[in-house]
Amino acid sequence: MEYVIKYTALIGAFVIAVVGHEIMHGAVAKYYGDDTASREGRLSINPIKHIDPFGTVVFPIILFLSQKLAGVSDPIIFGWAKPVPVNIFKVVEKGGYIGAFNVSIAGITYNFILAFIASSLIGFFEPNGLISAFMFLFFYYLIIVNVILAVFNLIPVPPLDGANALKYLSLQFKIYSIARFYNKIEPYGMIILLIILFTPIANYVFYPAEVIISWLLH
Numbered sequence: 001m002e003y004v005i006k007y008t009a010l011i012g013a014f015v016i017a018v019v020g021h022e023i024m025h026g027a028v029a030k031y032y033g034d035d036t037a038s039r040e041g042r043l044s045i046n047p048i049k050h051i052d053p054f055g056t057v058v059f060p061i062i063l064f065l066s067q068k069l070a071g072v073s074d075p076i077i078f079g080w081a082k083p084v085p086v087n088i089f090k091v092v093e094k095g096g097y098i099g100a101f102n103v104s105i106a107g108i109t110y111n112f113i114l115a116f117i118a119s120s121l122i123g124f125f126e127p128n129g130l131i132s133a134f135m136f137l138f139f140y141y142l143i144i145v146n147v148i149l150a151v152f153n154l155i156p157v158p159p160l161d162g163a164n165a166l167k168y169l170s171l172q173f174k175i176y177s178i179a180r181f182y183n184k185i186e187p188y189g190m191i192i193l194l195i196i197l198f199t200p201i202a203n204y205v206f207y208p209a210e211v212i213i214s215w216l217l218h
Contacts (some may be wrong), residue, residue, distance in 0.1 A: 005134050010077060013141035014060070017149050018081040019050045020114065021107035026084040028106040032095040037084045055080035076141075078148055083159075097172035104164040111150035118142035119216035143216050151209040155196065158182055158189040 023045070026037025037043050042050070051057065060077040067075030091099045122139035125132045154162040163182055170178035185192070196205055 009137035017145045022084040024106040024110040029086045032091040032099040034090040050081040052082040097168045100168040111146040115146035158186040
């Protein structure tokens, strides 16, 4: 029963974090005149509409099993949902590059806000009873998963939100060399990310997440 409670809470927190992250991109894009996500039904809270076979299923399982094999007693799953379609040209037409920047950081903002809310509520529950234990673990994992997802997306490597945000800011301030740089490395973005995630570089990249999580849990 302990494992059922733990992993149900973890999976629930994971789904809310990744699905909400993508919905927020589409919602902010709609505010700036792009209803692509809305027309394709991608603003729905139905998780099935947002599942990415690799990012939502395969990668989290691989990560979970690798942590188990490494002897991690409390492994954390991590991944991403299928990106919400955004017509960034429509966004720029109405909101300029600042509008495009806001669309880029919408998911990250959602994750940080949700982690903060969870940290405010976790103190009302103690892990001693079926329901209270579930709620405690649910808010605990909401904090961890949302912070990790937000920090991960802040990595300035395409196609992550951090890279998009920097590109649109550079266009806003007419620093075109940065935008050209990101356009050049975009085809290699996933290779760069895999190198970061599966080498010791990840320890340095995710250190800010450890600091933020520690702060929110105390």
